[in-house]
Amino acid sequence: MLVEIIFTCSATQAVLGGCANDCGTTVGASEVAICEQQRTETGSNEGKSSTTPGSTWTPPPPWVLCEVYVSGGVEIPTFGTVWVKSRQGERECLSEKEYIPIPKPDSSSKSVEGINDSQTLQQIFKTSPTTPMAYVSPSERYYDEQFSFWVEKTTQIKSGTLFGEAVSVRFTPKSASWSFGGSGFSVAHIFGEKGDFQARAIVNFQVDYKPIGGSWVIDAGSIQIPSNSLLVTALALPRETRLIG
């Protein structure tokens, strides 16, 4: 089972190389992040013309850094963006900037034969379950009567693309607990005293995810999401007037 990890690091650890910001899948308290990385290489073949007789070589568009949402595109806004290396015009970008390759090492230190500029690109897909909707019926009745509460039990699948490939996260509701003490997706409750009460459910989702080119990873973690808040009024009992004698 994956859990959220706090990567404590010190300056000395960083010098030792122990502060790698690993790319992987993290199931946090309220969010799942799938990180994929690709190592791109711009080898010495780039820019060379084809030697095949009769063929016409057209230079490819230049590399640019393209800003996209972490959902992998520009259509689904998310709270973060990433820069992706791509050919100019190849994909839609929020903005573009010049791609500057990592400088080659000094030729005096080692042979430059076969040395490629390389860059590791990361793309991250972050998602979390939609707030489960809770309901009550009725919302107002005498305090010694039962209120019926229920909360959605719907499996949610959130999908996105990383490096043009689909990734998905599935949130399956497994249990629910209520602020007044009950548990279950559908419960009845008697407040036992008059007053206005707020009630909400905390739904526990099992997290499964499907990385690029892989099969579903089942029960990678769990996430607890609170439902909407319900306002309930428990009324005082009506006064009875009895005739005696």
Next chain:
Amino acid sequence: MPAEELLSEYLEISDAGLEDEFDRVLAGSALSSALDANSLMQQLNLSQLGETEFYSLQTLDDETYAFCLDVSKTKLIDQSGDDVTPVDRPLQVPMVMKTDYFSGSSKITELDIRRFSKC
């Protein structure tokens, strides 16, 4: 002490390996993490050459700051003087630190990597 000054002082102490002075600027998990790393250096008979630096210090809230730690000007040297710096270590590390006041002086209490952030 302002965060910038506090961080500079910590990095100076760390670069110099002055373990006894760590608690002047560190506390909590930041202190234990720094002591552990220093102890590992000693066990492996490694020493650090060069200095760490930081840049892009940003205030996230009253006590939390983000910055990039740059270790590109440091090397690890073993007992024989050979350079044993890991070739694939990240040279710039996105970090976050929390500070707190202890008897009137500010200390770094948490030092963590900022997951999914870049420098």
